[in-house]
Amino acid sequence: MVTIIDYGMGNLRSVQKGFEKVGVEAILTTDAEAVKSASKIVLPGVGAFRDCMDNLNKLNLIDPILEHINSGKPYLGLCLGMQVLFSESDEFGVTKGLDVIKGRVVKFPEEEFRAEKRKIPHMGWNALKIQKETPILNGIADETYVYFVHSFYVKPEDDSVSATKTEYGFDFTSMISYKNVFACQFHPEKSQTQGLKILRNFGDI
Numbered sequence: 001m002v003t004i005i006d007y008g009m010g011n012l013r014s015v016q017k018g019f020e021k022v023g024v025e026a027i028l029t030t031d032a033e034a035v036k037s038a039s040k041i042v043l044p045g046v047g048a049f050r051d052c053m054d055n056l057n058k059l060n061l062i063d064p065i066l067e068h069i070n071s072g073k074p075y076l077g078l079c080l081g082m083q084v085l086f087s088e089s090d091e092f093g094v095t096k097g098l099d100v101i102k103g104r105v106v107k108f109p110e111e112e113f114r115a116e117k118r119k120i121p122h123m124g125w126n127a128l129k130i131q132k133e134t135p136i137l138n139g140i141a142d143e144t145y146v147y148f149v150h151s152f153y154v155k156p157e158d159d160s161v162s163a164t165k166t167e168y169g170f171d172f173t174s175m176i177s178y179k180n181v182f183a184c185q186f187h188p189e190k191s192q193t194q195g196l197k198i199l200r201n202f203g204d205i
Helices: 012-021 032-037 049-058 062-070 110-115 192-204
Strands: 002-005 026-029 041-043 075-078 086-089 101-107 122-127 145-150 152-156 162-167 171-178 181-184
Touching: 002 012, 002 032, 012 026, 012 192, 026 032, 032 062, 041 062, 049 062, 062 075, 086 152, 122 162, 145 192, 152 171
Parallel strands: 002 026, 002 041, 041 075, 075 181, 086 101
Antiparallel strands: 101 152, 122 145, 162 171, 171 181
């Protein structure tokens, strides 16, 4: 069973339904004690980094999430749930993150992309370039297409945490695999068969 953290941001029911579709029991919770006792947690989310950190703080969820990760139990971050793993974000001024992974969250370069007629946000289907073997990618082929919606991307200090990269003007880290921590910039719950396989893989870890 996986425990999905409900902190008031994102369509959590679609993530829950994604897990249920592949036979993984998933519950939603806002309760810090439930997060502490969970065997696996999922942090989804869309929206602003600062709002996410504020909401997690108001619900007293930051320490339970960090305790869970530090205990070695599996964590899956989706979209915003990936970005908040990092040290800080530049969105709406500098905001501190969970600092599980050293690095920053930065915006795609607006002037450069405007000159190239490349849109922000990065929205739609794009390919994963697999960087290393990891259980979260079992059965996922290189160049598999998944669904993205984001204007900010992560820049890890240590590139070895990057499980996949994706080209959008340049190669950015689109998936993280670091010890017991897994995270996707894309939305597996919206990425059809291959995205659901990623959710199934997390359920099997």
